[in-house]
Amino acid sequence: MTVMSLFKGPMRQHIPGHKELSDHVDIMEVKAGSKVYIPLICGPSVNLEILVKEGDHVSIGTKVAQCNERNVVPIFASVSGTVAGTQKLMHSSLKPVEHLVIENDGLYERIRSFEPLDYQHADRTALIDFMMNAGIIGLGGAGFPAYIKYKFAKDVKKLIINAVECEPFITADYKMIQAHREEFVTGVAAMKKMAMAPEAVIAIKKTHPDLIQFVEEAIKGMEGFSVAAVPDVYPMGWERVLVREIMHAEYEKLPGEVGAIVNNATTAIAFGEALLTGTPIVSKTLTVSGNAVKNPVNVQVPVGVPASEVIAACGGYTCEDVTLIAGGPMMGKTIVNDKFVIDRNMNALTILENKPFDSIACLRCGKCSDHCPAGLQPVRIAQAVKTNDKKAMEKLCAMDCIECGLCTYICPSRLDVTENVRRAKRQLMLAKK
CATH class of the missing domain: 3.40.50.11540 (NADH-ubiquinone oxidoreductase 51kDa subunit)
Known part of the structure; x- marks a missing residue:
């Protein structure tokens, strides 16, 4: 070492x-409810070919969809049951995504998706x-x-x-x-x-x-x-x-x-x-934690189970006004409700008591720039966002931001600096379309 x-x-x-x-707590298995909703997304791509039709029977491990756009990525069923069609739902990436709906028969029948190697x-x-x-x-x-x-x-x-x-x-x-x-x-x-x-x-x-x-x-x-x-x-x-x-x-x-x-x-x-x-990714182990969930624990859950069911399995919320984050508190995305589902690359549900706070004007202290691991100047990027100066955003390398959240965490004015840089990135991406 x-x-x-x-x-x-x-x-x-x-x-x-x-x-x-x-x-210190053992991983807890959470079973799926009556339905799972498999997100038809891989990375940024939502152009997936659905390989099953409504009414088809599937088992755990049945290949149900595949991304053929640039890179090949198959997606597999996480429960056994009947395909009930598709439904557009809000994804944890904060964009609407088609989901394949499977009615869970509760039998959890498995097939070998491919031969071991x-x-x-x-x-x-x-x-x-x-x-x-x-x-x-x-x-x-x-x-x-x-x-x-x-x-x-x-x-x-x-x-x-x-x-x-x-x-x-x-x-x-x-x-x-x-x-x-x-x-x-x-x-x-x-x-x-x-x-x-x-x-x-x-x-x-x-x-x-x-x-x-x-x-x-x-x-x-x-x-x-x-x-x-x-x-x-x-x-x-x-x-x-x-x-x-x-x-x-x-x-x-x-x-x-x-x-x-x-x-x-x-x-x-x-x-x-x-x-x-010979088992593909059909379940995900993630951390459910924070000061507003009753029983913080790591759970293993089938892909496509609604976050609401996972949180309920962990004892539910400890207060009414919570901040729900898909991911960790630094890089995760705050979601307005718990209707989104668990996807393959989700590593956490962080649930925090919502404590409103007042922010003040930027102090020009430079801490956000000093602490940025990408060497950016978040405060100047935020100023460019306010004036809609896309040339300045590009010159300041806003697209290099990894959205780690450290600038927001360190800000003495309690400004959401990271969100301002996210806006700059979104504006630059839209300008290129």
């Missing part, structure tokens, strides 16, 4: 984690094709197809597995690694082979010595595998910061420029499970 810290400074901030609310006897091309056909997506971000990183991999020096989980409240990765040791090790080893990387480095916060020891024991004797203990600062889980920390390198657009591939720990687990059992 190596202990690394490339730099100390305002661009990284320790944030109270509140991990103790859920990290022994990664040790498979070549790189076979593994990449397997990952594509299994529908493995990145489970730590926007849900892009995971196989793309490996298909075009070249001169990779390190495969970095991100088990940092730097957002407050979220402990799903922490619990999943411990519950799925074989799947995790299998997934990481197969990814290393696909990347043709001499090293696989598993990044874990140094404040988790128990997880570090667990993983070190799991990879003991495996050549080219190591654990890197990284500082408990935010946003250490952002791949650019992680590459800085582990490889002491900067890149312009993609980690591949400096010989790195970064994948989330739960992506490795999902891939490992697919290789070992």
Whole structure:
């Protein structure tokens, strides 16, 4: 194990984690209700081909849809039952999305979606094709197809597995690694082979010595595998910061420029499970936590179950006026109600007591710029938004914002600086259409 810290400074901030609310409780299984609603979306694409029709019987693992736009990504049924058509619902990405409705028969019949594959006897091309056909997506971000990183991999020096989980409240990765040791090790080893990387480095916060020891024991004797203990600062889980920390390198657009591939720990687990059992992503383990939910816990839930049912299984709300966030409190999106469903790349439901506060005018203190891990000037971007100056937004590199939320967190005026930068990004994207 190596202990690394490339730099100390305002661009990284320790944030109270509140991990103790859920990290000591076993993962709880939540069954689906009478219906599930499978989101027909993959990354930014909503152009999916539906492979079943109303009235068809499906089992857990039946391929029900596939994205054929640029990248191939299949989607599978999460319950057994009858297809009841499609319905447009608000997605956790804050846009309306078509959902495939399946009436749950309660039998939970499974089929093997594809044959398992022994990664040790498979070549790189076979593994990449397997990952594509299994529908493995990145489970730590926007849900892009995971196989793309490996298909075009070249001169990779390190495969970095991100088990940092730097957002407050979220402990799903922490619990999943411990519950799925074989799947995790299998997934990481197969990814290393696909990347043709001499090293696989598993990044874990140094404040988790128990997880570090667990993983070190799991990879003991495996050549080219190591654990890197990284500082408990935010946003250490952002791949650019992680590459800085582990490889002491900067890149312009993609980690591949400096010989790195970064994948989330739960992506490795999902891939490992697919290789070992022929099971695609039909359920999701996520953290339900915060000061306004009765029983904070990590839950395993079928994809497509409404958030309202998951929250009810955790004891419900503790007060009437809550802020419901799909994701963590820093990078998640605030949703107006709990009618949206659990998607494959959702890592948390954060439920906080809504405490209104007054903001004041910007103090020009510069803290948002000092703390920005992307090196931006959020306050100047916000000014450009107010004047609708798109040239200034572009010049200030608003599109480089990762929406980590640190500028809002650090702002002494209690301004939602991050939302202003999001607006700039939306305006620039609309201008390009």
